[in-house]
Amino acid sequence: MNPSSSPQFTAAIVTGASRGLGFSIAEGLARVGTRVLLVARSSDDVTAAVARILAAHPGILADHVHGFAGDIADKHQTHAIAAAAEALGGPVDLLVHNASTLGPLPLRPLWDLACEDLAAVLEVNLIGPFRLTKVVAGAMALRGRGTVLHISSDAATSAYPGWGAYGVSKAAQDHLVRSFAADFAASGFPPDRVPRFYAVDPGEMDTKMHADAVPDADRATLTHPDAVAERILRWLATNPSTGARATELS
């Protein structure tokens, strides 16, 4: 981790970066010299997360880590997030879709979900990320460089009772990754220079989301998100082919 060698990514947007895996990914990127915009809804939490990264790593320039208090599900904020990232740290060449919602807690069978609950989960986990990709990937395509990473889940591939809305959204997100990759592959842009799209299943991590979903879990069996973030960044450095989905990274 040598900040003076040039980092793989110049500037990144990480959604859901005020805690959990998103925070760990943002911190891991900032440590190697990537400029990062941390996005989450709670303004206090975002500000605190930026301060935590800067306090823990005196070598990181204050101007390299910024926060945006916003909701990924809000269409009126999509351009604001992209603009803040470009203005404060651009050109953006990494977008990490990590923010996510489980839907109403405790988890419940699909028939006990309101129609609006499913729509709300899709807004955060699928449509919001689609909008932000749409806004960011065009510039990436013309610059000939860019990576879009979605944090997936094993609920995308297996159906678990009570996890229906979340699982549907994660499965759709995986397919969004493959579909963007397919569209760019067919686009006529040079295949080695189009934006790349990935999905990663991070495995079970000791985070608030896990505690929300499985309150009585044995935390000793859960991985720390720092370790998962490190594996994900190491995997990205291997330049996997676009459309790839990683699981059980070690």
Added chain:
Amino acid sequence: MNRLPPRRALLGHRRFTTGFGAFDEGWPRAGVPRRARTVASSTTSAASQSRGAFAGDVAETGVHQGELRVSAGSGTAPSTVRRLQPALPGHVRRLLAFPTSTVHPYADLPALLEPGDLVVVNDAATLPASLTGQTAAGEAIEVRLAGRRADGDWETVAFGAGDWRTDTDLRPNPPSLRTGDALRFGPLVATVVAVPHARRPTLRFVATDDDFWRLLYAVGRPVQYRHLPAALDVWDVQTPFSGPPWAVEPPSAGLALTLDVLAGLRARGVDVATITEAAGLSATGDAALDAALPFAERYAVPAATWAKVQACRGRVIAVGTSVVRALETVARTGELAGWTTLKLSAANLVRVVSGLVSGVHAPGTSHLGLIEAMLAGNGLPEWSEMGEEAAALGLRDHEFGDGVLILGTPHPGQ
């Protein structure tokens, strides 16, 4: 493999719906002069078939159906010919090509160019640059951001009460402002740091960098003019490749491009490169200030783009007048980034740009001097002749309108 909709569906007469309501589109129109031919699509690549992967989804922008009023604009109307009419978001664009005087679907741009040509686009994102608020005394004010200075302060153009629905020339003056005054735009607050002209206060926003961008997009609206019947959303004014948020009005020629068209250019052997230029305000409501337009605009030409321009053996085709300004500035100063005050005219001709994709412009608009320079520099007829042809064809003007493609000859030794 190829499950895209048949290309035919994109051509010819059809009815379509936007947030503004339903419109009929089609070409050619009655009254087309004989020398203008409509050329059917010849491109059949998958790239050019799948339109709109990144086009703004106007149906969701909340603009209301309204009656289309046609503004005479601030310029003088052409005396003998049909006046150009403004288009709305979602307009299916056409391209009038010169010197051939042919009309094409916009998506056929690649077929109109030759391998070896270079297309240069402006990748600036467009800010919601119109802010409505009050002075400390409670007087109404609208401020339009004109450009960000190197020190982070903003140059602006201010108006009194009202908004874009009123002709810019008829807007009242802003309340009189002094250095130190506070202006409040909802949650976004600014201090007046200089007043170089009664209508041009320089502002410093009272917010951290992180809060500033969030608040600007929360309270700002796109700058727009009276020719549109409903308010625009920030989604309506972005090109599909927008990056740095520098422009205060959309670099509108790029609004018509899709990533498919750009990919189609690459597939044809036409390279595509970017510059960033802070496309500025096109009207201030003040005759003396209008005469000075465009104001100094920030630009950046990547070294890679400039190298491509210099190595280009074909034509260098600018998408939009902002691209011409940036490239011609570098051609004159050698500076790849900075602020440009360059004004091109028939007396200050283009040196590196040999092709232009632009909107169709009514006489008297600020883009026209530059287009005249482009035409004269390439030995083409004056704009008035082309403008008449565009109007006779029923082409639409303004930011969502049809386009013109002006092709000159490569500049020797560029």
